[in-house]
Amino acid sequence: MSHIVVGIAEFKFAEPPHKLVTYGLGSCVAITCYAKEAIIGSMAHVLLPHAYSSSHDNEAPGKFADSAVAAMVQQMEIRDIGPSRLIAKIAGGADMFAGQFMGSDRCIGARNILAARKALDKFGIRLVAQDVGGTAGRTVEFATESGLLVVRTLRGEVKQL
Amino acid sequence: MGSTPFLSREQVAAVEEIATIAAGQAGNALSRLLKIPIHIGVPEVANVKLSEVPALFGGLDAPAIGVLVPFQGDIEGNALLLFPEAGITELEEMLFGSSGQAEDDLRLSAFAEIGNILTGSLLTVLSSLSERVVVNLPPFLVQDMAGAILDAILGEVGTLSDEVTTLTFNLTGLEDASLVKSVLIPGSAGIELFLEAAGRLKTGR
Numbered sequence: 001m002s003h004i005v006v007g008i009a010e011f012k013f014a015e016p017p018h019k020l021v022t023y024g025l026g027s028c029v030a031i032t033c034y035a036k037e038a039i040i041g042s043m044a045h046v047l048l049p050h051a052y053s054s055s056h057d058n059e060a061p062g063k064f065a066d067s068a069v070a071a072m073v074q075q076m077e078i079r080d081i082g083p084s085r086l087i088a089k090i091a092g093g094a095d096m097f098a099g100q101f102m103g104s105d106r107c108i109g110a111r112n113i114l115a116a117r118k119a120l121d122k123f124g125i126r127l128v129a130q131d132v133g134g135t136a137g138r139t140v141e142f143a144t145e146s147g148l149l150v151v152r153t154l155r156g157e158v159k160q161l
Numbered sequence: 162m163g164s165t166p167f168l169s170r171e172q173v174a175a176v177e178e179i180a181t182i183a184a185g186q187a188g189n190a191l192s193r194l195l196k197i198p199i200h201i202g203v204p205e206v207a208n209v210k211l212s213e214v215p216a217l218f219g220g221l222d223a224p225a226i227g228v229l230v231p232f233q234g235d236i237e238g239n240a241l242l243l244f245p246e247a248g249i250t251e252l253e254e255m256l257f258g259s260s261g262q263a264e265d266d267l268r269l270s271a272f273a274e275i276g277n278i279l280t281g282s283l284l285t286v287l288s289s290l291s292e293r294v295v296v297n298l299p300p301f302l303v304q305d306m307a308g309a310i311l312d313a314i315l316g317e318v319g320t321l322s323d324e325v326t327t328l329t330f331n332l333t334g335l336e337d338a339s340l341v342k343s344v345l346i347p348g349s350a351g352i353e354l355f356l357e358a359a360g361r362l363k364t365g366r
Contacts, residue, residue, distance in 0.1 A: 008211045008221075008308070008315070009323070024221030024308020027316050047211075048316060060323075096313050097229050097301040108316035137309025139222045154224060154306050 003141070006030075011044035011062035011071060016145040025092035025138045027109035029065065029116050032089045032140075033072050033125060034147040035081045041144040042075065044068035048108065049115030065112055069119035083123040089149045089161050090116050091140045093132040109133065129161035168208055168326050168352070175359030177206040179286055180328050187282035188332075191275060197255050198335055201279075204345075205329040214311060217327065217344055218245045221308025226269065228276030229301040229313055232284055235293040238350025240283075241314040242276040243307060244343050252341040255334060273300050279330065279345070290358035314346045326352060 006012050006022040014020050020043040022030050034041045050066045061071035073083050093113035113132045120127050129149065131138070136153045143150075149161040168176065184201035191199045215221045224246040231239050249272075256271055281297050288295045303310055318325050328345040347355065 008214065010212075022221075023215070024223075024306035024311075026306075026309030026312030028308075028312050047312070063323075094309065094312075096227070096303050096305065096309055098303070108312070135303075137222075137306035139306065154222070 006043045006045045006062075008045055009047050009060045009063035011042060011068050013040060013042045013075060014142075014144045015040050018144055020142040020144065021140065023139045025140065026094050026096045027092070027112060029090055029092035029109075029112040029132070030138075030140045030142075031065065031068060031072070031116050031120070032142050032149055033069075033076065033086045034088070034142075034144075035076060035079075035085050036087065036147060037085065038079065038081050039144065040076075040079065040081070041142055041147065042072045043140075043142050044072060046112060046116065049111045065115035066119045069116070069123060069125070073123050073125075083125050086125045087128045087147070088120045088125045089129040089147075090120075090127065091131045091138055091149065091151050091161070094134050094136060094138070096135060096137065098135045131159050131161060168356075172356060172359060173206050173208065173326075175362060176326070176328070176355050177204060178362065179290065179355060179358055180204045180206065180283065180330075183279075183283040183286040184330060186286070187279045190278050190282065191332075194274065194278070195256065199340065200333045200337075201330050202333065204331075207327050207329075208324045209327050210324050211315065214315070214325065215308060217329075218243065218307035218311075219247055221311075222306045223247065224304070225307035225310055226272045227303045227305070227307075227310035227313070228273055228280075229303075230276055230280040231298040231301075232280075232295050232350075233298060234288075234295040236295055236350050236354055238348045239314065239317070240280050240348060240351050241310070241346045242280060242343050243310060243346075244272055244341060245307060249341050251334070251339060252332065255340060269302050269304065273302050275332075275343070276300055279343070283345075284354075287354045287358045290361045291354055292361070293354065293357065295354065311346070314348055317348045318346070
């Protein structure tokens, strides 16, 4: 078994026995999609809700919530897995500086969460679990064998989704 | 993820020149305030790809202290200063004695003050060169994973580029003993100020 690291603005796929892991999520959101029958998982570490101009069209699709979900769906379809067979879990979207950006357009964490939910909804992907918001950073580990998402904080909190 | 570098080589050199002036002033101010000799040398200015940012801090989940300094006036924005926890022991020993132990609030307020002085010096130099009125506001503090703290500024810069400009300051004490490394990431407004100031510097105005 190995851990496949998903960096900022990246999205990756993995099959058992591998795990997908992404570190230090603040306002960023990890979006995972899992095909239980095919036993394959995908994770994106999105930085922003959506591209702000067409000049971003050629950028990494994993950078934005909307393009990340679209790219994951496309890659799953290549494997003959339609979006209705996927379940999703998301984590992240914190407001690290406790209210500095709260309620403004610059509260990127909240906007990332909303954009991730909308993008999943657009493709009819069921969001079955989430650990979002708050003011703490998160590291998440996604087991492709079971679809289990483990979320850890620096304060020692551990959640299993 | 290819994209144009955030700053050209010429602009990086200009930012370095401006930051060096500010670093000298900040070093003097910190020495007076903390009553210990502190020198801040020529900062290292670099364009760093998003994928390479974690290496600056020993990983995205490495513990760090973050100081977010908002500024306002003719131009508004934020600058983020990060202190990787792995490199702060020497400074803490100088500030709090050989045990290096202090209450979290005290530790954080010390780093907030360092961040305030460093960014305040930078803003003073930038304001003077660009002839724009800019003042820094009280800083926001957080202690968490470096990557999580970085998101606060990467989200802003990331709308424009796949690279960020980083200014790495090395604070040294007696006999050039390394005290702490801090990495400053100016937001989009900060970069705009730097470039205006650099333009004035170049034309000698």
